[in-house]
Each structure stands twice: as C-alpha cells, then as structure tokens.
Amino acid sequence: MKLKKKIPLIDQHDKLGFWGGKFGGSYIPETLKKPVDDLTKEFKKLRKNKKFLKKRDLYFKNYIGSPTRFIKLENLSKHIGGAQIWAKVVSDANGGAHKIYNATVHALICKSMGKKYIVGDTGAGYAGKMLSMAAKKFGLKCKIFMGAKDIKRQKPNCDAMRKNGAEIVPVTTGSQTLVDAVSECMRYWVSNCDTTHMCVGSTVGPNIFVKICGWSTAQISRELKKQIKEQFKKIPKKIKLINCVGGGSSAYGFWSEFIDYPKSQIELIGVEAGGPKKSKLHAAPLSRGAKLGVLHGAASYVCQNNEGQINETESISAGLDYPGVSPIHCFLKDTKRARYTYATDEDALNAYKLVTKFEKLNPSLEPSHAFAEAIKIAPKFNKDTIIIVNSCGDAKKDRDILRKRLGRKI
Amino acid sequence: MNNPISLAFKNAKKNNRPALLTYTVAGDNTKKKSLEILKSISKNVDICEIGFPHNTPIADGGQIQTSAYRAIKNGIKISDVFQIAKNFKKTKNSKPVILMGYYNMIYQYGENNFLKKCKSSGVNGLIVVDLPWPENKKFAKKCKTNSISFVQLLSPTTSKERLKKIIKDSHEMIYYISMLSTTGGQLKVSPKKILSNYNQIKKIDPKKNCVIGFGITEKTIAKLKSADGLVVGSAICKEITRSLNNRQNPVTNVSKVVAKLRNKIS
Numbered sequence A: 001m002k003l004k005k006k007i008p009l010i011d012q013h014d015k016l017g018f019w020g021g022k023f024g025g026s027y028i029p030e031t032l033k034k035p036v037d038d039l040t041k042e043f044k045k046l047r048k049n050k051k052f053l054k055k056r057d058l059y060f061k062n063y064i065g066s067p068t069r070f071i072k073l074e075n076l077s078k079h080i081g082g083a084q085i086w087a088k089v090v091s092d093a094n095g096g097a098h099k100i101y102n103a104t105v106h107a108l109i110c111k112s113m114g115k116k117y118i119v120g121d122t123g124a125g126y127a128g129k130m131l132s133m134a135a136k137k138f139g140l141k142c143k144i145f146m147g148a149k150d151i152k153r154q155k156p157n158c159d160a161m162r163k164n165g166a167e168i169v170p171v172t173t174g175s176q177t178l179v180d181a182v183s184e185c186m187r188y189w190v191s192n193c194d195t196t197h198m199c200v201g202s203t204v205g206p207n208i209f210v211k212i213c214g215w216s217t218a219q220i221s222r223e224l225k226k227q228i229k230e231q232f233k234k235i236p237k238k239i240k241l242i243n244c245v246g247g248g249s250s251a252y253g254f255w256s257e258f259i260d261y262p263k264s265q266i267e268l269i270g271v272e273a274g275g276p277k278k279s280k281l282h283a284a285p286l287s288r289g290a291k292l293g294v295l296h297g298a299a300s301y302v303c304q305n306n307e308g309q310i311n312e313t314e315s316i317s318a319g320l321d322y323p324g325v326s327p328i329h330c331f332l333k334d335t336k337r338a339r340y341t342y343a344t345d346e347d348a349l350n351a352y353k354l355v356t357k358f359e360k361l362n363p364s365l366e367p368s369h370a371f372a373e374a375i376k377i378a379p380k381f382n383k384d385t386i387i388i389v390n391s392c393g394d395a396k397k398d399r400d401i402l403r404k405r406l407g408r409k410i
Numbered sequence B: 001m002n003n004p005i006s007l008a009f010k011n012a013k014k015n016n017r018p019a020l021l022t023y024t025v026a027g028d029n030t031k032k033k034s035l036e037i038l039k040s041i042s043k044n045v046d047i048c049e050i051g052f053p054h055n056t057p058i059a060d061g062g063q064i065q066t067s068a069y070r071a072i073k074n075g076i077k078i079s080d081v082f083q084i085a086k087n088f089k090k091t092k093n094s095k096p097v098i099l100m101g102y103y104n105m106i107y108q109y110g111e112n113n114f115l116k117k118c119k120s121s122g123v124n125g126l127i128v129v130d131l132p133w134p135e136n137k138k139f140a141k142k143c144k145t146n147s148i149s150f151v152q153l154l155s156p157t158t159s160k161e162r163l164k165k166i167i168k169d170s171h172e173m174i175y176y177i178s179m180l181s182t183t184g185g186q187l188k189v190s191p192k193k194i195l196s197n198y199n200q201i202k203k204i205d206p207k208k209n210c211v212i213g214f215g216i217t218e219k220t221i222a223k224l225k226s227a228d229g230l231v232v233g234s235a236i237c238k239e240i241t242r243s244l245n246n247r248q249n250p251v252t253n254v255s256k257v258v259a260k261l262r263n264k265i266s
Helices: A028-047 A050-064 A074-080 A098-113 A126-138 A146-152 A155-163 A178-192 A207-217 A219-232 A249-259 A328-335 A345-358 A366-382 A393-408 B004-014 B032-044 B062-073 B078-090 B101-107 B111-121 B138-147 B158-167 B190-203 B234-246 B250-265
Strands: A070-074 A084-089 A117-122 A140-147 A167-171 A197-199 A239-245 A266-273 A292-296 A297-304 A338-343 A387-389 B019-025 B046-049 B098-099 B123-127 B152-154 B174-178 B209-213 B229-232
Touching: A028 A070, A028 A098, A028 A178, A028 A207, A050 A098, A074 A084, A074 A239, A074 A366, A084 A219, A084 A366, A098 A126, A098 A197, A098 A207, A098 A249, A117 A126, A117 A178, A117 B138, A126 A140, A126 A155, A140 A146, A140 A178, A146 A167, A146 A393, A155 A393, A167 A178, A178 A338, A197 B152, A207 A219, A207 A249, A207 A328, A207 A387, A207 B032, A219 A249, A219 A387, A239 A249, A239 A366, A249 A266, A249 A328, A249 A387, A266 A328, A266 A366, A292 B101, A328 A338, A338 A345, A338 A366, A338 B098, A366 A387, A366 A393, A387 B046, B004 B019, B004 B209, B019 B032, B019 B062, B019 B209, B019 B234, B019 B250, B032 B046, B032 B078, B032 B250, B046 B062, B046 B078, B062 B234, B078 B098, B101 B111, B111 B138, B152 B158, B158 B190, B174 B190, B190 B209, B229 B234, B229 B250, B234 B250
Parallel strands: A084 A387, A117 A140, A117 A197, A140 A167, A239 A266, A239 A387, A266 A338, B019 B046, B019 B229, B046 B098, B098 B123, B152 B174, B174 B209, B209 B229
Antiparallel strands: A070 A084, A292 A297
C-alpha cells in the first residue's frame, strides 16, 4: 500500500472506489447505484468546469469568508513551553465551522443537477446547520436527520437549523446519535433519490461523498499553505498539524496540501474521541485498533463486535461520536503518513479550559481534542517546532455541556 | 434443473400461480418462535427468505428494523441464524431457504466460512442488500462454486444496459425492487407500471425466475400475480409486532396472514 505523489488523495482510488485496495468503495443498495453514478459524473464534470470553480471561489470568499485566520497562540505557547502553538481558526468561517465548505459545494451541485430538495445528516449539528444555511442561500428545501440524543445536547445548532427553514427529523433508533442519523438519511435517499440530493456531512459514505467532501474542505490547507509561507517566508523544517478526527473531513481538509511533504518535516496527527476516561466505550476506531468493516456504504476501520454489529460509541463531542471513520484516514494510517491517537472527554475539557484561559479563542469540544494533544506534546520540543491546530469549530453549540461540566457560562 | 429454487418456481408455475416468498427475521421475536413461524407458514410458502439482523440497516424500513432490533436485543448470533435455517430444513415440509442481510456480517464471518456454513445448514441462496453489481461479481462466483444461488437485485433506477449485464451474471433467481423505497413502504407505483418494468426484465431473459418485492401486502398481492414470484416481508414483520403488542401468539397470526396471501394468488 503506497501513497502517490502529486495526485490529490481523494483521487488515489481504484476503479471500484477503493483506496489502498481495501478502504472505501460503494456498498450501496441497487436503487442508489444510478443516483450515485449520476452524481459521480456530475462532480467529475463540474470540478473541471472553470465557471463552476469561479463560482465556488466566489462563494468561499464572499459567503464563507476565506481566508480564515492563522494565528500564534502566544500566551498558551509561553505557558506550556516548548514548541510554538499556532491555530488555524477555521471557526471564523460563516456559521462557525468547516462544515460550511462541504455544504456550500453540495448545494451548488444540487442546483446544477436541477434538484430542488437536499437532505443531510448531522451529529454536532454543524453539518446540519451549514446545510440549512446553504439551502436557504440557494433556495433549496432542506431536511436534516439528527439523532434524538444529539438534538438534546446541541440545541443551539438545532435552533439555527429551524431558523433557516430546515426541517429536523429526529432519529430515535439505535443509539440516537450520528450513526443512526446517517442510516436514516440514506434510507430517506433510497426512497426519494429521483427528486432529492443527499449531502453526507463528512468524508465518509460511498466513495463519491468522500471525494466531494474532501475536495470542499481542502480549501483549508490551500489557505494555510499560503499563510505559512507568508508568515515564515518558507515552509519551516518542523511542523506538526494536529486535527481532531470523527469522520475526518476537517482533518483531510487541513492536511491535503501537505501530504506530499516528508513526514520528518510535516507530521500529521489525528486525534480521535477516547470517550469518558472510565468508560469502555469510545469513538476511536483508528487509534484503538478497530477492525475493518463496512458501514454506511464504505469499508473502513469500524467500532464493531465480532459479529459485525456496529458498536455504540460514547463521546462528549457529538461531532466525533461516530463508530466509523473516513477511508482516506484508514489509508493514511496504514501507509503510516499520519499518526492517530485519542483524547478522553476529560482531556478535551481540560484543554478547553486552558485554551480559553490564555487565548481569545473558543474552540468547540471537537477541536479541544486536538488541543489536548498539542498541549501534551508541545513541551517535548523547542520553539523551532511549529504545532498548528485546526480550530475547526466554535463552542457556542456546546454551551449547555460546558455549563454542566465546567459550571461556567460562555 | 434440480436446483431447489428453480424447482420451487417450476412447481408454482405448474399450478398457474406465482411463487410466494416470505421474509422473516431470524430470532424474531425469539429463536424458538422464529423457527416455529417458519414451520407453520411453510405449507403455504414456496421459498423462505430469512433475514440475519443487522443494527445499521441502510435499506430497511421501520417494520423490518423493529424486527431486527428485537432479534438482536434477544441475543441472536449468526450461528443461531444458521441453526434456525438448519432446523427448519430438517423438517418434513421445509422449503428452499434464502438468507438475506448486509455485507458486513458476511465480511466479519469471512466469505468462505460463511458459505461453508450456508452449505452445511442447507441454505440455498443469498441476498446481500448492500453488495451491488459489479462489486458482487467475485462473491457471486464463489456462491456459485458452493452451489448457493446469489440473488441479484434490480430496481426502477437500473438502466437498461445495466439490467442486461446484471441479468447475464445472475443465477437461478433475480429480485426486482418494485419502487424507490426502503422495505415496507407503501406501494407508490401502480401495479401496472411495476409489471411493465418487470416485463422489460423478462424480455431480456425469459428463462430467469424474477420475483417482485417491496411494498407487497394482502391488498396489493393479487394485482401482481402474473409475476414469477412475489415477496412479502414487512407485512409479516408488522404482524409479529402487532401480535406481541396485543399479547397474542405471533405464530398463529402470521400463519393466518400467509394463508391469506397464498389464497389471493392461487
């Protein structure tokens, strides 16, 4: 299994859609074959279409607000000591998280395919909120599938979705979280694929959805590469790019421009959700040795039992609370280009406390997992090492959890 | 022509009726009860589809999901599914058995192991909902080598060109999904339209046994009886749920429903 250079990772799959010969693919019911094929053809065409690219860039700039900031966390770096800690503040983006890139691109594709309805899944509610925003912007009717448990714990994002005119469909099966929301959304699409476009909220699902999402979030690293060069005059010798990984869309977007660099120069570190310290449950298939399995139309490492039933997961962060992970991260893991680890709920909360104490930054619980790793490893290096964390979401949506766990108002 | 699945269709044809296929979830609501249900409906059924329940079913509607969750909650394992099939096949009135489920369970069990176990349990065919053509080519071939029929699925969205290729690679039976829906949806397409699509498929290869499934109930089954076979699943799962809710015996109730279904097409 080998990575190719100079080809975007999203395109390094074989004819059947597998990365590294075994990750990804399209395990879908026959009914979805045609809509998936149509979408594949449309995307292939659009990504070469100059007019479409111009449109994308225009919306990225004027609607999403690119570029997002790249800042040094001076106080935090000083307090921790060791490496310099920087942040790419992707939560600056319209709506407060990286999910807006994928949502905007899907809305543009939906328009271009002449469909009027768009549906999507959501965990933390960001993917849903952004899709509802994009749908409103482009005049599409929008339905969001969300686990009943997540609806309760991410209320601010639900309010936003409703305000944008989207219908939230509560999913009450299984663990009532993202995994069930994705299943229900796919089931809805099976029944309505003739009129409706589906947006998968992360770099998961059948091959084409991994590609579209990765293509969209790649904007993050295009900006970052420029910003690093501006800041340091050239790409520094020792960089560590740390990103939380649930499905893995922000991590892929954060890394895509840097994958061809040698590992010794730019290390890629993915941080999964380790769940509560005392719980056996987690949402960390890559770092805790889950087996290869098929979930939601793709083969990836999946938290599951010996029989192939999908395990329940647990994490304080709804956005990372998912038993599977993107096939491209499985590929990056097995080729050893990226390193994956996990942070527990408690680690993430502590990191959140520390970051907000020292910096004017309010990372949501998802990137707080990445900050936990940054804080952990920074002292092992000196200031020649540049650690960059993707602060990919804003904590406004987490206010109820943070109030409960930290007793503080944000 | 001595394949049990082909034989079942032949028998039904002799009697001038479509074959009746039922779908029940193994272990719903218990291992014992699901075997009893199979035994009691067997006399009216030509082929029994038995579902191996999965907790992340992306193509099943509410009724079958409920049955599957119920079975999983009751601790059903794949080995139990095979045991149920095996015990059913041992009975005097048994019918050909087709197992139906999602690929991850076969993948975790190991394709070869799974097929070996199918063979030793007397399973005759397999339907894998999320393993479409051409992804299923290799596995379908393996099935054939093990004398297990791999059932290809076709849907209203399948292009004509694709239909031809899939049918060419198909085994004893093909399955036409009546409409864009998960299992158990209300029939939102007219039976006439369904049959016209069905006839298109038959035209490509008249010799292949083609069944129609999804959305078929007591109300709609008679209108589709010109097909080679008809599958009823959700309506049966629904009856099990109803019986349990009313504290009635699902075995006798399901048996009655199946008898009625059979009556409507005889």
